[in-house]
Amino acid sequence: MGWLTMSRFHMGGHKTAKDYLDAQFTYSREADGTIKGLKVLASSCPQNRTYYAAAQVMIDGVGKEVFAIVCKVMWNPKSKSGEHFGYKDMDESVGPYEDSCPRHILDLLTPTDREHALDWRARCRANLARRSRKIEDGDRIKLAQALTFSDGHVGDEFIVVKRGRRLSFRDPATRCGYAISRFMERDWTILPVTKVHKTIFA
Template identity: 70%
Template sequence: MGWLTMPFASMGGHPTAKAYLDDQFTYTREVDGGSKGLRVLASSCPQNRTYYAATQVMTNGVGGEIFAIVCKVHWCPGSKTGEQFGYKDMEESMGPCEDDCPQSILDLLTPTNNEHAQDWRRRCRARLERRSRKIEDGDRIRLETPLKFVDGHTGSEFIVEKRGRRVSFRDPETCQRYRITGFRDLAWQLVPVTKVHKTIFA
């Protein structure tokens, strides 16, 4: 589907994209001999950019298949045409490029034979696994693909420097420090190094 855009006034009083889309994807419709609908069991909208939801098919009030809905979200408060909020919705069976779905939502989904949905779930779990990798101060890492920085330097190996929550990367040859945007999503591995520990005298 394409983008659906609207002014904030058309969001039915819902203050966030998550609240509005939860409402849109939870509904019941009367059909011959009963009712059909959807129910959002859990949802998330990280950084108000992409909405992910575990959505259950409801038939006559009974829950069935649980699949994922993914929506790209657009915010433009200053729009002169009134297109202040917009979204583009997709089902996981369409194989969305967006693959930052939280673990809690993935765990609710029922098994599927759809290849596009299976591939999307694998990509989401692979991304979660990459982000869960731990690094410590002093670790040496090697990037699968070298990065080029604004100062002209290109490098693939760096020493990790952690100062609280702040993480920077020092080139082992030049000692120059760099910030690597999106580091958790990059392909990298630890390089074995010998760490020298301080000697403590009794």
């Protein structure tokens, strides 16, 4: 399915992208004497960029399989064109590129044998594991792939500068500071630091 866009005044009274999509994916319809539908069990739409939901198939009021719905989201309440909200929906069976689904949603999904869905779930779990890694101020890290920065510098080793939750990075040789986008989702290792002990003479 392609993108569907609309004015925020046409969102059925829903104030956020998450609320609107929750309502869209929770429904029931009668066909041939059977009531079929979906029920959103849990959802998340961080920063109004990507919507993730665990949706349960409902048949005659009985819950069946639970699968993931993923929507790319466009949210611009100040749009002068009137296209304040838009979304493009898909489910996990197509193997979405977006793979930052929260753990509490993944944990609700029932087993599947669909190859693309299994790959997507594995990528989401791997991203969660990366983001949970511990890193401290002063750690020396090495990226799996070197990065090229706007000043022309190319590097793969940096010293971590941590101030609360904020991370920045300093080149060990030049001492210049750099920002690395989506750092916790990248492949990197912490390098051991050789500690020099003071020699005490009697």
